[in-house]
Amino acid sequence: MFGEFIKQRRIAAGISLREFCKRTETDASNWSKVERRLLAPPQDEEKLRKIARVLDIKIGSPLWKELKDKANIDAGIIPEDMLSDERVLNSLPMFFRTIRSEKPTPEELDKLINMIRKE
Amino acid sequence: MDYGEFKCKWIDPAFLWNVADETRKKYWPESTLPVNTEEIVEFRLRLNIEPVKYLLSTIDIDAYLKRDLSGIVVDYDCYMNDKFANRMRFSFAHELGHFFCIRNYTRVLELALLGTGKTSSLMSLRANIETLNGRLTNLPVAY
Numbered sequence: 532m533f534g535e536f537i538k539q540r541r542i543a544a545g546i547s548l549r550e551f552c553k554r555t556e557t558d559a560s561n562w563s564k565v566e567r568r569l570l571a572p573p574q575d576e577e578k579l580r581k582i583a584r585v586l587d588i589k590i591g592s593p594l595w596k597e598l599k600d601k602a603n604i605d606a607g608i609i610p611e612d613m614l615s616d617e618r619v620l621n622s623l624p625m626f627f628r629t630i631r632s633e634k635p636t637p638e639e640l641d642k643l644i645n646m647i648r649k650e
Numbered sequence: 651m652d653y654g655e656f657k658c659k660w661i662d663p664a665f666l667w668n669v670a671d672e673t674r675k676k677y678w679p680e681s682t683l684p685v686n687t688e689e690i691v692e693f694r695l696r697l698n699i700e701p702v703k704y705l706l707s708t709i710d711i712d713a714y715l716k717r718d719l720s721g722i723v724v725d726y727d728c729y730m731n732d733k734f735a736n737r738m739r740f741s742f743a744h745e746l747g748h749f750f751c752i753r754n755y756t757r758v759l760e761l762a763l764l765g766t767g768k769t770s771s772l773m774s775l776r777a778n779i780e781t782l783n784g785r786l787t788n789l790p791v792a793y
Contacts, residue, residue: 547692548699549730559701560726567698 533601534566572602687742701726713741718774
């Protein structure tokens with residue numbers, strides 16, 4: 532996900548792996564593995580900003596958010612803005628069950644009905 | 651497979667020159683020198699470049715084509731150091747030679763792998779060849 536995303540944009544911009552790694556001060560051996568999904572993507576904000584700058588992705592743009600989300604997802608991490616919202620956080624188990632096509636328990640249904648009523 | 655009995659097929663050098671010329675025309679239509687073999691590998695054939703540390707110092711090679719044809723493994727220091735740019739250009743050209751020859755002998759490779767029972771390698775090779783053939787067919791006319 533993250534690896535393919537970066538590689539696609541890097542190649543479209545005509546930046547070789549070597550050039551990319553020099554400009555982002557990244558180890559090319561490791562980065563080649565990140566692009567092939569053999570290593571987890573970096574999570575460090577400054578590193579991700581550096582990558583975005585090299586790929587001409589504006590910080591704060593939808594592409595920048597996609598880059599960060601993909602870096603999080605590939606590393607098995609829930610994005611920070613989701614974690615800071617307690618309501619979203621509490622709804623996550625229900626969301627996971629829904630996408631797994633598992634039915635909610637009667638208690639969870641009651642909770643959901645209450646939530647809707649309060650809206 | 652008994653590798654001791656393997657006999658390499660004789661290929662006429664004139665035929666190889668012809669293949670090299672045709673390949674160059676197709677993948678480096680600019681005809682400028684030097685031919686940027688790294689660009690052909692990475693941007694035009696979309697092969698992976700996989701830098702590995704100490705490849706040259708431990709096994710005395712600076713590049714090799716992966717058996718599943720998905721990419722070229724290169725010595726990290728040679729690849730990253732501009733001082734070795736000419737050497738790397740030659741190494742990429744050398745591996746491209748393997749790539750274009752091997753692509754025409756995939757059936758032979760498949761049979762060799764069948765004998766070893768390495769099913770995953772065989773499947774990986776077939777999948778990569780299908781992908782590569784798709785890429786080669788879909789290349790812009792200029793290439």
